Amino acid sequence: MAEGDDDYYDCYDDDADEADFATTSEELNLDFGVNLKNIDADADPEAFSYTSLTHEEVKQIIRTAVEFVRNKLNLSTGVAKNLLIENRWNTEDTVQTFRQDEASKHVPSAFARLRNRTVSESMSECSVCYTTKTRDNMAENTCGHSFCASCWNSYLESQVAEGKGFGITCMDSKCDVNIGEDFVMEYLTDGPSLQKYERNIFRTCVESNPSLSHCPTNNCDNYFFSSQPDSKRVVCDKCQSSFCFVCGSEYHLPCCCRTIRQWWKKVMDDADTSSYISSHTKDCPNCESSIEKNGGCNHLICRQCKYEFCWVCLEDWKSHGAEYYVCNRFNAKKAADAVAAAAEVATVVIPLAVNKPNVRRLALNKYLFYLERWKNHEQSLRLEENLMNQIHDRVQKKVQNREGSLIDWQYLMDAGKLLLKCRRALQYTYPFAYYLEDGPSRMLFEHLQAELESTIENLSFTIEQGDKLDVAALQAQMRSAEFRRRALFRDAKEIKTTAAQAILQAAEPQKTICSFQTVRP
Amino acid sequence: MSAPNMAFNRIQRELAEVAKASDAEKGIVSLEAKDGRLDHLTGVIKGPPSSPYEGGTYVLDIKIPPEYPFKPPEVKFATKVWHPNVSSVTGAICLDILRTNWAAAMTLRTVMISIQALLGSPVADDPQDAVVASQFKTNRSLFDSTAKYWATTYADAPSEVPEMKEKVAQMVAMGFNESDVRDTLSWSGWDVAKALEKLAPE
Known part of the structure; x- marks a missing residue:
């Protein structure tokens, strides 16, 4: 971010939701024997400090940075802005790259010479519309290419109509210089187009700046700034929507933006295929080819290895000899169907063409395992949101009946909030674990995950007890849950850092599936 | 929006230029308005030497959008051609300057020269067919x-x-x-x- 923007560096913990449940450190040595004294809000791995900004304030941030670069390098505001966008608003980088790059496409020194050359002829021909114009009617971009003002206007209009803002290049056939904002402002005359252009370029400025984020809700004109941008939760103070600061999608820690995108895509793409394969195919117990049974009886003969087996119990068919076509693990009805089908000897077996069927099957099973848990938690989360509403009603009723004030029942609300928070966290640990490589770090992570899971199930059960609930037990469970949630997130962060180092060492980023991102892509 | 008038003025100039230019040896044979309409032209190019297309005469169907020259012309082969960057069914051409790399200062003559060059050096990694x-x-x-x-x-x-x-x-x-x-x-x-x-x- 720009120097001199100190106003925006002071970050306060606006994250009301996150700060809501700050376990107080007065209670020590709980039943699970852990000292919680050092757990405070600062150590919460999910905590994130950011401040919300208005449209005007963001404009001010942009202006300050542009002015800084403009003055330092003696450029037009348009060129300065383009450079900042390209360098992701790192002012130091911008100045440095520009100085190193003095001979490249942005070089104004060369352009300046072109600009100041004495023009001998008073008339010249625009090479776009082929009409001869006086020099006053011609306009030259920073690259030195000159076309008539009305052509520039038509061109800019058509580019803006296509949705472009940043990245409109010169009209010359061999020139790829980006046209600066000041030039567009001067030569684009159509009002609505100009407004659209301003919106487009403003959006690009926000999106290319890692420290800025905007509320993804339609028509919500709210922006956020963080001096330590990270893929953490932002709650919009205007529309109350909650999202990831970096990618703007649903908040997804401990998964990083890339992992969760990969997971969402996988869940979308594979929804049909995986359920079909799991419900319609089995592996040959002998050679492990995937087999789709598309009709007939349960006596299968594998086309690959000629092994004969029973579709139901996957045992060798020979053991079924005496009770032909009847498998003892079969239920009565299906057994009857099978006997009825006995006349039909023809069995169709299609081994699916796969190179390493057992590996494929394993991968599928692994995916289904994680998917099922992901969906379970999603479902629980929905149910517990209802529970939260019930708690709310219950507390209201009690207050109305003069059974204590709102503060007396606050612990119940806190418990509900904590439950939701941990449930969400658990849901997103499944994609995270899915992409983890096997090894000790995965084992540790899954151990922590299991601990949180069991605590949460207990907590959920206790809260549902209603009036019979044991307050002391509930509070102990809450502390336990909070402690375990933090442990889990700390571990996830650790794993991501290790993965980061591994990538740096291996210099092979594609190989590590669990990537991490602290800045906007 | 750019008046079609401006596009037509420019097209007329472009037609005249191709007509008087001695491009014949470069392989540009002709560029003519179809039925006197300036938004639908016919270009003719020669197959480039030392290529399988050598000696062939290729007709191009050129449509001029109203936003021309701020939007590229729509060009396809009217003559059937067997080429990785040209559809063997429709004649559609895969060429960067006809899409994203179009620049308003380019002309139909430069487009025809580029297409002729494409015939001589196919880009199989960016196929149309x-x-x-x-x-x-x-x-x-x-x-x-x-x-x-x-x-x-x-x-x-x-x-x-x-x-x-x-x-x-x-x-x-x-x-x-x-x-x-x-x-x-x-x-x-x-x-x-x-x-x-x-x-x-x-």
Whole structure:
């Protein structure tokens, strides 16, 4: 971010939701024997400090940075802005790259010479519309290419109509210089187009700046700034929507933006295929080819290895000899169907063409395992949101009946909030674990995950007890849950850092599936 | 928005320029308005020398959008051509300057020169026609002779490809439509049995 923007560096913990449940450190040595004294809000791995900004304030941030670069390098505001966008608003980088790059496409020194050359002829021909114009009617971009003002206007209009803002290049056939904002402002005359252009370029400025984020809700004109941008939760103070600061999608820690995108895509793409394969195919117990049974009886003969087996119990068919076509693990009805089908000897077996069927099957099973848990938690989360509403009603009723004030029942609300928070966290640990490589770090992570899971199930059960609930037990469970949630997130962060180092060492980023991102892509 | 008037003024100038320029040796034969309409033109180019298209004459169908020259012209081959970057069915051309890399200062003459250059140096990694492109990569000599055969048949190139002509004649004698036979044989890598299966399944 720009120097001199100190106003925006002071970050306060606006994250009301996150700060809501700050376990107080007065209670020590709980039943699970852990000292919680050092757990405070600062150590919460999910905590994130950011401040919300208005449209005007963001404009001010942009202006300050542009002015800084403009003055330092003696450029037009348009060129300065383009450079900042390209360098992701790192002012130091911008100045440095520009100085190193003095001979490249942005070089104004060369352009300046072109600009100041004495023009001998008073008339010249625009090479776009082929009409001869006086020099006053011609306009030259920073690259030195000159076309008539009305052509520039038509061109800019058509580019803006296509949705472009940043990245409109010169009209010359061999020139790829980006046209600066000041030039567009001067030569684009159509009002609505100009407004659209301003919106487009403003959006690009926000999106290319890692420290800025905007509320993804339609028509919500709210922006956020963080001096330590990270893929953490932002709650919009205007529309109350909650999202990831970096990618703007649903908040997804401990998964990083890339992992969760990969997971969402996988869940979308594979929804049909995986359920079909799991419900319609089995592996040959002998050679492990995937087999789709598309009709007939349960006596299968594998086309690959000629092994004969029973579709139901996957045992060798020979053991079924005496009770032909009847498998003892079969239920009565299906057994009857099978006997009825006995006349039909023809069995169709299609081994699916796969190179390493057992590996494929394993991968599928692994995916289904994680998917099922992901969906379970999603479902629980929905149910517990209802529970939260019930708690709310219950507390209201009690207050109305003069059974204590709102503060007396606050612990119940806190418990509900904590439950939701941990449930969400658990849901997103499944994609995270899915992409983890096997090894000790995965084992540790899954151990922590299991601990949180069991605590949460207990907590959920206790809260549902209603009036019979044991307050002391509930509070102990809450502390336990909070402690375990933090442990889990700390571990996830650790794993991501290790993965980061591994990538740096291996210099092979594609190989590590669990990537991490602290800045906007 | 840019008045079509401006596009028409420019087109008239472009037509005049191509007419007077001595581009003939470069392979640009002509550029003419179709039925006197300035938004629909016909360009003619020569197949580049030392390519399978040598000696062929190729007709281009050029449509001028109202936003021209701020939007690129829509150009496709009216003459059938066997080339990785040209659809063997529709004649659509895959060329960067006709899409994203168009610049308002480019002209129809530069477009025609680029298309002629594309004929001479195909870019198989950015294909328009997947069948042709894969043949170009895996069986270059078959690609060359197919392209030459198409040039002879559709673009009046002087060279002959007797064995292909024979295969076509053989299948036409079975009662199939000649142009279907040519297409199907080309797409099947000149395997008569395969082409037969496609033309007459079962």
